[in-house]
Amino acid sequence: MKRAFITGVTGQDGSYLAELLLSKGYEVHGLVRRSSSINRGRIDHLRDDAETSARFHLHYGDMTDGVSLTNLIHAIEPDEVYNLAAQSHVQVSFELPEYTASTDGIGTIRLLEAIRASGLDCRFYQASTSEMFGSTPPPQVETSPLAPRSPYGAAKVFAHWATLNYREAYGMFAASGILFNHESPRRGENFVTRKITQAVARIKLGLQESLVLGNIDAVRDWGYAPEYVEGMWKMLQHDEPDTFVLGTGVGTSVRDFCDLAFSHVGLDWQDHVKHGDQYERPNEVDGLIADPTKAREVLGWTTTTGVAELARLMVDADLAALEGTA
Template sequence: MKRAFITGITGQDGSYLAEFLLSKGYEVHGLVRRASTFNTQRIDHIYIDAHEPDARIFFHYGDLSDSEMISHVLYNIKPDEIYHLGAQSHVRISFDTPEYTGNITGLATTRILEAARRSNPSVKFYQASSSEMFGHTPPPQNEDSCFWPRSPYACAKVYSYWMTRNYRDGYNMFACNGILFNHESPRRGETFVTRKITRGIAAILAGKEKYLYLGNLEAKRDWGYSPEYVECMWRILQQDTPDDYVIGTGQTNSVQEYVDAAFSYAGLDVNEHVKIDPKYFRPTEVEALQADPSRSEKKLSWKAKIRFKELMKIMVDADMRAAGLEPVGEGDEIIRKEFPYRWWGKD
């Protein structure tokens, strides 16, 4: 039985990845940051008490700033694969907490790589790199495009990218970067713009809010569906040789287009409910990100199925249901059609 270690297991990608690996027969270990309140709602449905004889998922409490803890956990688990997804991952917040973001999003990668090198250099390592690293570089962006980071978050991710490359080149480790473009789902954090929009729509329909306040509507992104992308992470570590891959749909749409499509789908008038608030603008904006996923499509035999409009419908339906409303239903039909086996579990 293969054993995997996931940082950020309680996040969007970490929870879907845990489900996927369990479906593949893995024993899954996840790093959970201890807090005064539980933050495991995304994985509660797959949690089995570690004392049960059939348990294959285990949580380890710790923090990405603690080198000793990371070394201790990796030494005791001895995983076959490490998926490093944990980070301070909100771009706008990184401007308010640049030092913390550099520590948790950047230096933590070095802590894990070094601990892995010392305890088990044959382990396969996946680094969750980000399209934000390309920043101001004109689209489309691929594995050979220049990095031009435009936020403390992006700078920290560039650091992590190059540390991963250096450990691969310097110590012959199987260390890979997955440069993922925006990927969303009903489990997306509530402060990220796509989820903020769909939650706002549900709140307006439920009569709890009248307006939705947003920032830059002109920003363009390549939006995909998280459950598809975590399978790609796994495929990267199943290759014969380590490499870096751009993962995306190859299509781009603006925030304005997402807002218009989502409000129209829900039967609401954008002009009546959407307002712009300057506090949501970044000090430095990234205007357009668009993946060129040619390498991943060829080498990993992977291609995104869910695109912009399908993603929007899935998320609007989920947030309407969460608000106690009857969903439109087209999003549910898309999931049943494209993913009949539902390996990623509940939303």
Template sequence: MTKRALITGITGQDGMYLAELLHEKGYDVFGLVAGQNNPKADLLRVTHPYVEIISGNLLDLVSLIRAVAHAKPDEVYNLGAISFVAYSWENARLTSDVTGGGVLNILEAVRFFQDSSGRDVRFYQASSSEMFGKVQEVPQTEKTLLWPRSPYGVAKVYGHYMTINYRESYGMHASSGVLFNHESPRRGPEFVTRKVSQAVARITLGLQDQIALGNLDAKRDWGFAGDYVEAMWLMLQHDHADDYVISTGETHSIRELLDIAFDEIGISDWSERVHIDPAFMRPAEVDELIGDSTKARETLGWRPKVGFDELVRMMVRHDVDDQSKRAAGAQ
């Protein structure tokens, strides 16, 4: 029988890559979208016409119960969240409600469906390396103490432990992927990798002169989102639910990101092109985030395929092409 999957947060980069992966594997794919006039939903209908869009909101349990009952999923992937870390300080309450409380709501909706239908549903929770925050060991594993340093990180910890609780309390096949930073040309423009790739594209096209950034020495373990959604799927194919760190095991600084991005457009010295703006400094910076994905590699057979250099150049090339089309359309 054809498998059915429900994805929350389907209009984000992970949701779109995951929908493509599941469609290729023959799934019927359902996507939860908040709001009837969501412009991202209109784009999704064009780029992913095989996805059946369902209206629902992580803050509204009743809407989630209805969505799950309609989709009748074999697998639920909870990718929905307010995921921009910097914004979480500006609106800690909303971030906590959506990114944390939303996990409880979707878990409850899945549990209700299981109890009422007698069907088993496998559940995936998108946890985050931001949960490690003030890291207690390097590299970080599934057993590393969580010490979040942002409202977003705190909310993700809540959702992570709630997923574990439902697995242990109700026997649900509920797994969490502790994903380290993962990027792509579909990443939102507010994230530093996409902010850099778009700015570099505009600089090479003569559309802007500089880019304003914060801490250039911040380091992250960056991978490709298309690789990481495969890990999500693999977790739900395994007989036993568990938690897995998904990472490349390498860290790179913002400076290295700039080196590669500017090199792609033929600029070796970018010092005059970058402005340090204190407004982009985090109130509480996380320490060195680098993941140990040994468990996922050995248990799930997962491996990242796209390296950091290739990822950055892919994003810059995409944005040069995109910004060129935008500039041509404005003329």
């Protein structure tokens, strides 16, 4: 039985990845931060299920505490490590730049060092991001220049290059996945797609009247998160550690995503969406669109869920969650 260690297991990607690995027969260990409130809603079903609970284990630790990471690596002795933990909200990174750098950037070094010092022959996955490309024009590929436009993007560039350096300096199997935006009903409520779909559901049910957004002309490559965690797993099953871009290859503006989401319930987005300066970023990234050719040809990875279907399934999930509250 393979043993995997996932940081960020309580997040969107971590929960889907844990599901995938458990379905493949893995023993899965997840890192959770100790806090005054419990936020494990995305993974409670895995702990409650009789078939998976015996193979799913949670451990307290923190990406800002290298000792806890070192101790966990020694105790768990994983075959695969997936580093998904991060302060991943771009706007928040401008307000918490030092914390973002410590968690996303230096935190990756702490984890890589824990693995290196342990002497384990395990495989490491680093969750890199399309935000590293920043002002580089789309489409973006593995070799496109990195030009981040936020503390989040800059911290992820540091972590990305650290991963490549540990691969080359120490011969570690350290793979980096540059994932473009991927969404689902489990997406955090402060991310724009979920903010839109939740507002659509609330407006449709008469619980809310309007939605305030920032730059609606920004273009992103939006895919479905469960398909992207399959790509993460495929990277660690490949013969050699490498870097791969994952995305759909299709760009959609925030404006058009609004149209898709509101029209799904028979509403006109222009009647409800308002602009708010407070949601404008100090530095804007105009367009991020992937060229996932390498992942398709080398890993056999493809996406099947388009942005229109993605918007519909997210709206439907938010409507279902709000049933009985209207």
